[in-house]
Amino acid sequence: MAVIGTKAPGGLKARWTLIDIIVVVYALVPVLWILSLSFKTKDTLADRNFFPREWTWQNYIDIFNTSEFLRALLNSIGIAVIATVIAVVLGTMAAYAIARLDFPGKRLLVGVSLLIAMFPQVSLVTPLFEMERSLGLFDTWPGLILPYITFALPLAIYTLSAFFREIPWELEKAAKMDGATPAQAFRRVIAPLAAPGVFTTAILVFIFCWNDFLFAISLTSTTASRTVPAALSFFQGSSRFEDPTGTVSAAAVVITIPIILFVLFFQRRIVAGLTSGAVKG
Amino acid sequence: MAEIVLDKVTKRYPDGALAVSEVDIRIADGEFVILVGPSGCGKSTTLNMIAGLEDITEGELRIDGERVNERAPKDRDIAMVFQSYALYPHMSVRENMAFPLRLAKVDKETVRQKVEEAARILDLTQHLDRKPGNLSGGQRQRVAMGRAIVRDPKAFLMDEPLSNLDAKLRVQMRTSVAKLQKRLGTTTVYVTHDQTEAMTLGDRVVVMRGGLVQQIGSPQSLYEQPANLFVAGFIGSPSMNFLPATLADGHLHTPLGDFPLTDRVRRLAETANAPRELIMGLRPEHFEDAGLLDDAEKARGGTFTASVDVLESMGSDKYAYFTVEGETATSAELEELAAESGSTEMTDNGSQVVTRLSAASGARIGSDLTVWFDPDKIHLFDPQDGRTLTYSS
Amino acid sequence: MSEAVDTPRAAVKGASDGKKAERRLAFWLCAPAALVMLAVTGYPIIYSIWLSLQRYDLRFPSQHEFVGLDNYITVLTNSYWWTAFGVTAFITIVSVVIELVLGMALALIMHRTLVARGLIRTVALIPYGIVTVVAAFSWRYAWDANTGYLSQLFDPDGAPLTQRASALTIIIAAEVWKTVPFMALLLMAGLALVPEDLLKAASMDGATAWQRFTKVMLPVMKPAILVALLFRTLDAFRVFDNIFVLTSGAQETGSVSMQTYNNLIKGLNLGIGSTMSVLIFLAVALIAFIFVKVFGAAAPGNSDNGRR
Numbered sequence: 001m002a003v004i005g006t007k008a009p010g011g012l013k014a015r016w017t018l019i020d021i022i023v024v025v026y027a028l029v030p031v032l033w034i035l036s037l038s039f040k041t042k043d044t045l046a047d048r049n050f051f052p053r054e055w056t057w058q059n060y061i062d063i064f065n066t067s068e069f070l071r072a073l074l075n076s077i078g079i080a081v082i083a084t085v086i087a088v089v090l091g092t093m094a095a096y097a098i099a100r101l102d103f104p105g106k107r108l109l110v111g112v113s114l115l116i117a118m119f120p121q122v123s124l125v126t127p128l129f130e131m132e133r134s135l136g137l138f139d140t141w142p143g144l145i146l147p148y149i150t151f152a153l154p155l156a157i158y159t160l161s162a163f164f165r166e167i168p169w170e171l172e173k174a175a176k177m178d179g180a181t182p183a184q185a186f187r188r189v190i191a192p193l194a195a196p197g198v199f200t201t202a203i204l205v206f207i208f209c210w211n212d213f214l215f216a217i218s219l220t221s222t223t224a225s226r227t228v229p230a231a232l233s234f235f236q237g238s239s240r241f242e243d244p245t246g247t248v249s250a251a252a253v254v255i256t257i258p259i260i261l262f263v264l265f266f267q268r269r270i271v272a273g274l275t276s277g278a279v280k281g
Numbered sequence: 282m283a284e285i286v287l288d289k290v291t292k293r294y295p296d297g298a299l300a301v302s303e304v305d306i307r308i309a310d311g312e313f314v315i316l317v318g319p320s321g322c323g324k325s326t327t328l329n330m331i332a333g334l335e336d337i338t339e340g341e342l343r344i345d346g347e348r349v350n351e352r353a354p355k356d357r358d359i360a361m362v363f364q365s366y367a368l369y370p371h372m373s374v375r376e377n378m379a380f381p382l383r384l385a386k387v388d389k390e391t392v393r394q395k396v397e398e399a400a401r402i403l404d405l406t407q408h409l410d411r412k413p414g415n416l417s418g419g420q421r422q423r424v425a426m427g428r429a430i431v432r433d434p435k436a437f438l439m440d441e442p443l444s445n446l447d448a449k450l451r452v453q454m455r456t457s458v459a460k461l462q463k464r465l466g467t468t469t470v471y472v473t474h475d476q477t478e479a480m481t482l483g484d485r486v487v488v489m490r491g492g493l494v495q496q497i498g499s500p501q502s503l504y505e506q507p508a509n510l511f512v513a514g515f516i517g518s519p520s521m522n523f524l525p526a527t528l529a530d531g532h533l534h535t536p537l538g539d540f541p542l543t544d545r546v547r548r549l550a551e552t553a554n555a556p557r558e559l560i561m562g563l564r565p566e567h568f569e570d571a572g573l574l575d576d577a578e579k580a581r582g583g584t585f586t587a588s589v590d591v592l593e594s595m596g597s598d599k600y601a602y603f604t605v606e607g608e609t610a611t612s613a614e615l616e617e618l619a620a621e622s623g624s625t626e627m628t629d630n631g632s633q634v635v636t637r638l639s640a641a642s643g644a645r646i647g648s649d650l651t652v653w654f655d656p657d658k659i660h661l662f663d664p665q666d667g668r669t670l671t672y673s674s
Numbered sequence: 675m676s677e678a679v680d681t682p683r684a685a686v687k688g689a690s691d692g693k694k695a696e697r698r699l700a701f702w703l704c705a706p707a708a709l710v711m712l713a714v715t716g717y718p719i720i721y722s723i724w725l726s727l728q729r730y731d732l733r734f735p736s737q738h739e740f741v742g743l744d745n746y747i748t749v750l751t752n753s754y755w756w757t758a759f760g761v762t763a764f765i766t767i768v769s770v771v772i773e774l775v776l777g778m779a780l781a782l783i784m785h786r787t788l789v790a791r792g793l794i795r796t797v798a799l800i801p802y803g804i805v806t807v808v809a810a811f812s813w814r815y816a817w818d819a820n821t822g823y824l825s826q827l828f829d830p831d832g833a834p835l836t837q838r839a840s841a842l843t844i845i846i847a848a849e850v851w852k853t854v855p856f857m858a859l860l861l862m863a864g865l866a867l868v869p870e871d872l873l874k875a876a877s878m879d880g881a882t883a884w885q886r887f888t889k890v891m892l893p894v895m896k897p898a899i900l901v902a903l904l905f906r907t908l909d910a911f912r913v914f915d916n917i918f919v920l921t922s923g924a925q926e927t928g929s930v931s932m933q934t935y936n937n938l939i940k941g942l943n944l945g946i947g948s949t950m951s952v953l954i955f956l957a958v959a960l961i962a963f964i965f966v967k968v969f970g971a972a973a974p975g976n977s978d979n980g981r982r
Binding site: 128 | 706780805863
């Protein structure tokens with residue numbers, strides 16, 4: 001071990017275990033806390049105890065009984081999925097061209113998408129607000145899907161073009177020599193190899209869209225298109241005087257579940273996807 | 282099985298670059314032909330044009346007498362082995378080898394039989410269900426061969442199929458490729474940059490340079506009768522020694538000394554209209570330690586004395602390297618050869634001479650040695666265009 | 675060997691104008707993405723500059739007129755703007771520095787741990803993936819005087835989120851928590867580029883562990899570090915979600931993004947809002963410029979030799 005120095009193997013292992021535990025605690029405590037809050041009863045919510053003293057599903061029952069949350073969840077899922085599909089399709093096309101074809105303006109395209117990746121989204125909020133109002137897109141699904149696609153595209157293009165560069169394209173020739181038509185070469189050889197990259201990109205883009213808050217609160221005004229992150233900040237309890245902590249926590253847990261599932265099942269892919277573009281610098 | 286004919290085949294890229302120029306090769310049915318040359322000589326482009334992976338700009342490609350310029354690769358019934366092997370990483374060895382048959386809609390039972398037959402020939406039977414990622418380099422290479430042979434194509438095209446293997450395995454696979462080709466009797470075009478591979482494998486060798494065919498012939502004829510400086514320098518290892526020479530009154534003035542031309546050489550040089558300034562070529566094996574020869578033999582040739590720079594003892598014989606004073610031979614071909622072999626060891630004054638001596642030679646590094654050479658074995662070249670002046674057809 | 679011009683379309687029969695066909699294909703493949711990006715960012719930015727030169731307040735639509743640089747003067751002489759700017763800069767610098775240190779530590783841990791490497795990498799991704807607003811609520815409830823298990827950590831009667839200094843600290847902590855894993859992943863990619871042999875050679879040359887880290891690893895990783903820093907600095911500069919949830923910008927903890935949002939949604943003043951948009955855009959461009967020109971950060975994915 002070059003950095004940590006050498007010690008007896010047993011001690012080394014114990015030390016790594018300790019370090020690992022610190023990392024796990026670091027990463028999980030805020031998640032566990034919101035989970036814990038979501039299971040607290042209304043009376044024990046303010047007990048400042050990390051773990052619930054009494055457990056209840058009431059908060060979850062409550063949020064799934066409000067149309068406000070259900071509608072927001074539907075908006076979140078619908079908008080994120082549609083934006084992801086479109087961004088990945090457009091991104092795949094552009095990334096293929098960048099990775100495989102020679103054309104003037106390639107550098108420009110890469111440069112522009114880099115610019116957008118670093119763009120302060122808030123700079124777009126005011127003009128988009130005004131434009132969408134006049135176009136009738138304000139507070140609609142397309143009104144959020146469009147900016148999501150735009151800001152997801154650079155991410156998609158980078159990740160995918162990095163993946164596409166890794167594909168051994170000689171296989172396409174090999175398939176042709178083996179008697180495949182161009183369509184067969186694509187379907188039976190290239191597509192299966194490209195699929196993991198496309199899938200990974202889709203996960204990253206989905207996480208991005210699922211996460212957004214700024215556009216979601218700026219470009220919506222009603223439950224018609226308000227996504228869960230935005231809805232959370234407008235959550236009030238069922239009555240005016242009720243503390244919304246429990247319900248907010250339950251809703252927060254619900255929208256965290258897909259993220260946790262992605263991370264658990266696709267850890268390797270997400271790491272590969274996030275780092276693929278960066279290594280080349 | 283098929284006869285492949287390249288008739289003035291030319292490849293010009295859209296930006297005007299000429300990759301391959303008017304290549305004429307007639308490859309007989311069942312023949313094993315090697316395309317050899319330094320990188321960028323057009324050998325792979327030529328192979329890709331036969332494969333149909335690149336368009337032919339001009340000229341005609343005929344397989345079994347039929348023009349196939351416009352046919353897609355899949356309709357040419359040719360199999361190809363790639364340098365990287367190009368195995369499909371998401372398919373098992375079995376699926377890789379079955380892929381061309383499945384595309385050709387061969388029924389399942391036949392596919393199974395053919396794949397297993399090929400696996401048996403190539404000793405891959407126990408690896409059939411593994412993925413290429415879990416195979417060694419040699420095994421991957423054999424899978425690539427297997428994928429080519431299962432469908433019993435008209436011809437095999439091989440693009441440097443052995444260059445990703447380590448040296449020992451390469452020699453081993455070289456033999457098996459040659460055996461396999463003889464056994465199957467399938468017309469084969471093989472591309473390599475390695476002249477040893479070219480010499481040992483092919484029935485005929487095509488030497489290419491800068492998109493032009495330099496010479497076509499059997500390995501032995503290329504070695505003994507190189508058509509120009511480039512072929513002379515490219516074929517043979519260690520390569521031929523090149524020295525500047527001046528021809529006057531039937532005598533050759535060289536850094537190795539002055540000596541008369543032998544009758545054979547003089548006749549050839551006269552026929553070829555040799556100029557005064559020449560490049561002389563002499564292969565390492567045409568030298569010998571003068572101390573090992575009797576006077577009669579010695580008198581038949583020339584001698585020179587120089588200090589041994591480097592001595593490599595191979596057991597069966599010894600390679601002694603000398604530096605001889607005087608000008609160095611220069612020509613475009615020689616520069617390209619030097620660049621190709623990566624040798625920058627151009628000595629400041631004088632040229633390097635490599636000699637192969639008998640194991641009995643008493644040569645020692647640093648001490649002077651008198652070396653005999655056979656003047657009847659010299660090659661003479663025109664430094665202007667590199668053509669040979671001692672070519673006996 | 676020159677490579678085959680081998681696009682699906684040009685491969686088989688596209689004759690001498692294969693190059694043209696390739697360009698045409700590339701154009702059609704890139705056009706939709708380029709069009710969307712241009713329409714949703716390029717046009718609005720220009721529109722934003724146009725709006726910033728007008729008096730345009732949705733509460734007083736009749737006073738819509740061209741006012742030149744008046745809005746810029748208004749914003750740049752406004753103490754709220756400069757407070758927000760200061761807060762943003764402070765959060766950006768402090769959080770990025772902490773993230774770099776912690777990110778490097780986490781990267782080394784993920785790269786070298788002997789125990790449960792997969793688990794560590796999985797767990798470390800959770801902060802990255804989790805919705806920022808969710809994490810922000812977790813922190814808010816943790817420090818909230820009524821509900822929080824942390825609220826009385828330093829002061830038994832404390833309400834940390836209502837004090838400026840402690841609120842800023844919490845905002846930074848929340849930012850750092852969320853983004854350290856991303857930083858660590860980028861740095862880990864850089865770590866993977868440091869050849870193991872180089873470290874062995876350095877230790878043979880007598881370098882201590884610390885020297886190996888500073889003299890060998892860091893220089894080799896420099897490009898990766900710069901890219902990570904660039905990304906994170908620009909990202910940190912747009913801090914919004916955490917502040918919105920944690921303090922709503924109270925006690926002068928609002929960032930420039932908060933100011934812009936408030937101006938738009940609460941103030942409905944499009945002229946001033948656009949002015950702020952343009953100023954933030956300029957600030958970000960300046961940061962990127964400094965990184966690229968002064969530190970020589972390379973834009974990732976910009977290596978044009980990717981074609982094999």
